[in-house]
Amino acid sequence: MLEEKVYQIISDQLGVEKDKLSPDKKLIEDLGADSLDVVELIMAFEEEFGVEIPDEDAEKIQTVGDIIAYLKEKVGE
Amino acid sequence: MRRVVVTGLGVVSPVGTGVKKFWENLTKGVSGIDRIRRFDPDQFNLSVKIGGEVKDFDDSKYFEPKEAKRVSDFVKFALACAYEAIEDANLKKFDPYRVGVIVGTGIGGLRDIEEQKEVLEKRGARRVSPFFIPYGISNMASGLIALRFGFKGPNYCVVSACATGNHAIGDGFRLIQKGDIDVAIVGGTESAITPLGVAGFASMKALSTRNEEPKKASRPFDKDRDGFVMGEGAGILVLEELNHALRRGAKIYCELVGYGATDDAYHITAPCADGEGAYMCMKLALEDGKVKPEEVDYINAHGTSTPLNDKIETLAIKKLFKDHAYKLKISSNKSMIGHLLGAAGAVEAVATVKTIETGVIPPTINLENPDPECDLDYVPNEAVKYPVRVALSNSFGFGGTNACLVFRKMKD
Known part of the structure; x- marks a missing residue:
C-alpha cells in the first residue's frame, strides 16, 4: 500500500514508468533525478503522507528503498 | 562591417502558432482578441476582461510531461519558436561558440510569481517549488534554447518593456557585425495575461475596456481607440553573417541593415x-x-x-x-x-x-x-x-x- 503510493509519486514526479522501479534503484544515478527533482520529490512525500522530512533526513535518502523504509518508520506502518 | 541576413523565422501568436498560420491570419485581417479564458476576469473584478491569448499551442511536442508542468509559458513559447526558426534556417552544423542566443522578455515569469506567492501564504515556505526561480527568471528562455541546441556563444536576456524584442534583435545584429559570433538566435517572448498583470496595466488606464466587442478593441490610429489590448506569444529570428549563410547555401529572407x-x-x-x-x-x-x-x-x-x-x-x-x-x-x-x-x-x-x-x-x-x-x-x-x-x-x-x-x- 505504502510502496504502491511511493512508486506512483516517483513515477509521476520523475516521469519514470512504474515497472522500472525497485527498492535498489538510486534516485540520481539510476532514475535521472537532479538535486532539484529530489527536493520536489521530498515535498510530494511530505504532502501525501502528512509528515515533515527534515533536510538532514532528506540528505540520507538515496534509493527508492530508503524512502520506503523512512516513511514506514515515520508513518508507523 | 560584416553584413547580417535573416535566415529563419518562428512565431507563437494569438492568431496562430507557426509562421504559416500566423501570416495567413495576419494578411486576412483576423483578430486574435477574445474574452480571457485562462482565468475568470470577473473573479478578480477586473475592469478589463479581454486579451490576445495563445489558443493552439501544444507543449507536448517540446517537453516531457514532468518538465511541461514546471516550465513557464514564456519559456515554452520561446523554445517552440526557436525549434521552428532553426529548422527553417536548416542550421545543422555550426561552431557552438559562434552561435549566440539573445531572447528577451518584458515581464518574465509573472504567473509563477503569483502562483508561488499563493503557495507561500497558504501552505508555507517549504512548499515553494524548487523550479520556481530557475524557470521563472527572465533569461531562462535564452538559457533553455542554448541547452537544447548546444549553442555556447553569448547568452542573455534583454529587458526593456515593450521595446525588448527590437533591442534583442539589435544586440544580435551588432554582435555579428562586429565579428563576435556568426549566428544569433534573437527575439522576445511574453506570457503576462494573468490576474495581476491585467490588474496592473488596467490600473494605469493603459488598456482598452471594450469588453463587449473584443475583436474591435485594438484599433490603432482610429479616433475611438481607448487603449491597448494585452497579447502573449513569442517571435524568434535566426540572424546570420552573410557569407556564413551563403557558404552553407541557406535561404536568405532579407538583410538587416540598420x-x-x-x-x-x-x-x-x-x-x-x-x-x-x-x-x-x-x-x-x-x-x-x-x-x-x-x-x-x-x-x-x-x-x-x-x-x-x-x-x-x-x-x-x-x-x-x-x-x-x-x-x-x-x-x-x-x-x-x-x-x-x-x-x-x-x-x-x-x-x-x-x-x-x-x-x-x-x-x-x-x-x-x-x-x-x-x-x-x-x-x-x-x-x-x-x-x-x-x-x-x-x-x-x-x-x-x-x-x-x-x-x-x-x-x-
Missing part, C-alpha cells in the same frame, strides 16, 4: 509630446543602415491603440519623412494580435520580414474613423500587395525607451 536606439528621458510611461525620441530613433536606424528616408516603403508601426502613442508616432514619422510620410505604407499588427509587450518587436519583425519576402502588407484592422491627427496611409482593414524593398519596424517602451530596425530586400 538599428537605432534612443530614450525620451521625459516621463516613466508617456512618450514625449513632440515625438523627438521616436524621431531620433528612426533617424539613427536609417543612418546606421545607410538608407535615405525616401527609400523606405513600409513602416511596421509600434501602433499600440493608445491615444498618445499613435498620435505621437505619426508625428515622429512626419517629422522624419516629411512629404514622403504620405507616400509610404504603415500598419499595426497590434490591431489583430494585441500588444505582446516584450515579444511585440520580435513578432512584428517576423511580420516585417514576411512583408519583404511576399510583397504583402498586413492591414491595420478596426480603422473605421481615422483620427484627424493620424492622417497617413495605415493600410486600413485590408491587406495590400505592395513591393517592399526597405521596411522599418518600431518598438517603444515604458521608461521612454525606443528601438527601430531596418530590413532591406537582398539585391539580386
Whole structure:
C-alpha cells in the first residue's frame, strides 16, 4: 500500500514508468533525478503522507528503498 | 562591417502558432482578441476582461510531461519558436561558440510569481517549488534554447518593456557585425495575461475596456481607440553573417541593415509630446543602415491603440519623412494580435520580414474613423500587395525607451 503510493509519486514526479522501479534503484544515478527533482520529490512525500522530512533526513535518502523504509518508520506502518 | 541576413523565422501568436498560420491570419485581417479564458476576469473584478491569448499551442511536442508542468509559458513559447526558426534556417552544423542566443522578455515569469506567492501564504515556505526561480527568471528562455541546441556563444536576456524584442534583435545584429559570433538566435517572448498583470496595466488606464466587442478593441490610429489590448506569444529570428549563410547555401529572407536606439528621458510611461525620441530613433536606424528616408516603403508601426502613442508616432514619422510620410505604407499588427509587450518587436519583425519576402502588407484592422491627427496611409482593414524593398519596424517602451530596425530586400 505504502510502496504502491511511493512508486506512483516517483513515477509521476520523475516521469519514470512504474515497472522500472525497485527498492535498489538510486534516485540520481539510476532514475535521472537532479538535486532539484529530489527536493520536489521530498515535498510530494511530505504532502501525501502528512509528515515533515527534515533536510538532514532528506540528505540520507538515496534509493527508492530508503524512502520506503523512512516513511514506514515515520508513518508507523 | 560584416553584413547580417535573416535566415529563419518562428512565431507563437494569438492568431496562430507557426509562421504559416500566423501570416495567413495576419494578411486576412483576423483578430486574435477574445474574452480571457485562462482565468475568470470577473473573479478578480477586473475592469478589463479581454486579451490576445495563445489558443493552439501544444507543449507536448517540446517537453516531457514532468518538465511541461514546471516550465513557464514564456519559456515554452520561446523554445517552440526557436525549434521552428532553426529548422527553417536548416542550421545543422555550426561552431557552438559562434552561435549566440539573445531572447528577451518584458515581464518574465509573472504567473509563477503569483502562483508561488499563493503557495507561500497558504501552505508555507517549504512548499515553494524548487523550479520556481530557475524557470521563472527572465533569461531562462535564452538559457533553455542554448541547452537544447548546444549553442555556447553569448547568452542573455534583454529587458526593456515593450521595446525588448527590437533591442534583442539589435544586440544580435551588432554582435555579428562586429565579428563576435556568426549566428544569433534573437527575439522576445511574453506570457503576462494573468490576474495581476491585467490588474496592473488596467490600473494605469493603459488598456482598452471594450469588453463587449473584443475583436474591435485594438484599433490603432482610429479616433475611438481607448487603449491597448494585452497579447502573449513569442517571435524568434535566426540572424546570420552573410557569407556564413551563403557558404552553407541557406535561404536568405532579407538583410538587416540598420538599428537605432534612443530614450525620451521625459516621463516613466508617456512618450514625449513632440515625438523627438521616436524621431531620433528612426533617424539613427536609417543612418546606421545607410538608407535615405525616401527609400523606405513600409513602416511596421509600434501602433499600440493608445491615444498618445499613435498620435505621437505619426508625428515622429512626419517629422522624419516629411512629404514622403504620405507616400509610404504603415500598419499595426497590434490591431489583430494585441500588444505582446516584450515579444511585440520580435513578432512584428517576423511580420516585417514576411512583408519583404511576399510583397504583402498586413492591414491595420478596426480603422473605421481615422483620427484627424493620424492622417497617413495605415493600410486600413485590408491587406495590400505592395513591393517592399526597405521596411522599418518600431518598438517603444515604458521608461521612454525606443528601438527601430531596418530590413532591406537582398539585391539580386
